Amino acid sequence: MPTRRRSLRRGKACREANPEKFAARAKAYQEANPEKFAARQKAYCADLGDGYVMGMLAQRSRITPKDIPQGLVEVKRLQLLIKRTCDENRK
Numbered sequence: 001m002p003t004r005r006r007s008l009r010r011g012k013a014c015r016e017a018n019p020e021k022f023a024a025r026a027k028a029y030q031e032a033n034p035e036k037f038a039a040r041q042k043a044y045c046a047d048l049g050d051g052y053v054m055g056m057l058a059q060r061s062r063i064t065p066k067d068i069p070q071g072l073v074e075v076k077r078l079q080l081l082i083k084r085t086c087d088e089n090r091k
Contacts, residue, residue: 053077 015022030037044052053073054065 048077048080053080056080 050073053076054068057068057076058065
């Protein structure tokens with residue numbers, strides 16, 4: 001087994017065993033690098049990936065993102081694109 005794959009497995013196991021440690025580490029990074037975090041968030045929203053769209057659909061509801069069918073994700077993505085285009089044209 002290549003070392004990179006083994007290293008990734010070990011890292012995942014460590015994250016699962018110590019979630020609070022890694023959450024604190026992520027929060028400290030976010031506070032130390034607000035400009036990098038803001039750029040990453042902006043790119044995440046601009047890409048309209050499946051995770052972002054599922055999060056938008058699951059927001060303020062009892063359903064979880066994994067319960068959302070792919071067809072609904074595609075339709076919501078189109079709706080968000082149309083809304084963004086309309087907002088840009090208004091300016």
